[in-house]
Amino acid sequence: MKKVLTIAGSDSSGGAGIQADLKAFSAHGVFGMSVITAVTAQNTQGVFAVQDIDVAVIDKQIEAIFDDITVDAVKIGMVSRTETIKAIANGLKKYNAQNIVVDPVMISKSGYYLLQPEAVEALISYLLPLASVVTPNIPEAEEISGLKIHSLKDMEEAAKFIHQLGPKYVLLKGGHREDDATDILFDGESYQHLSTPRIATQNTHGTGCTLSAAIAANLARGYSAQEAVSKGKEYIHTAIEHSFAIGKGVGPVHHFYNLYKGAGMLNDE
């Protein structure tokens, strides 16, 4: 079985972060492992507190995994602060980790800073060069590139800028636009537009986490970056289609729809 590691923050409500990643890994039939960078107190309505994990404990989690187990792919999500970013970069370089997907998580949909603003530079210089695929949303791409994004053409320009910072592929996600959900994949030479109709739902908690985890799982399963991204896009679309309302705010996407369907466990059809 392929083994995939998520390095990210914990979301107490289970919709995003480590919890979303592990659910996505299971639904892809890969074995999920975790390095927890921070513990958040959050629910469908917002983020209320963050406790960063001591850097020495982050080092130890990375060491414990890589000293013992072969890691087929790594997804990096919420990294919170500069010390954490440096520890992750050092650890991944030491063990020559491959198939790294970086989701440059900055601000939650509810507006909470999950990356300290002064750590953006460290994320750019330490993590982007290690990435096979980096998956910024539009506000993150604007922050990294310094460009304003209003159109698909602007997305292409920003993807090009981010590509020269070191990642092999840039997937600029269009979830924050108002028309179709069009993401743009750039490999340094050509742009591929991946487009699906926009689903009318407010339950999109954890979409970015889920997509990047699905891409990492697909890389571990041996798909090329283009295939891994295109399969990831199909997965997130289905997961949003079957998202549901829990709590009083933005509900989570549904990871197990395809799995249940395959196993004949759905009674809603």
Ligand SMILES: Nc1ncnc2c1ncn2[C@@H]1O[C@H](COP(=O)(O)OP(=O)(O)O)[C@@H](O)[C@H]1O
């Ligand atoms: N309402 C929606 N309908 C269909 N796809 C969506 C919708 N919202 C987001 N997506 C897709 O979900 C993925 C995550 O996008 P986005 O919301 O931009 O990321 P993030 O969660 O990091 O802000 C992208 O593939 C995007 O196109």
Ligand SMILES: Cc1ncc(COP(=O)(O)OP(=O)(O)O)c(N)n1
């Ligand atoms: C612990 C943690 N990590 C990441 C996020 C961000 O999740 P994302 O899927 O990018 O989007 P939102 O769910 O915040 O809209 C998070 N909230 N918590």
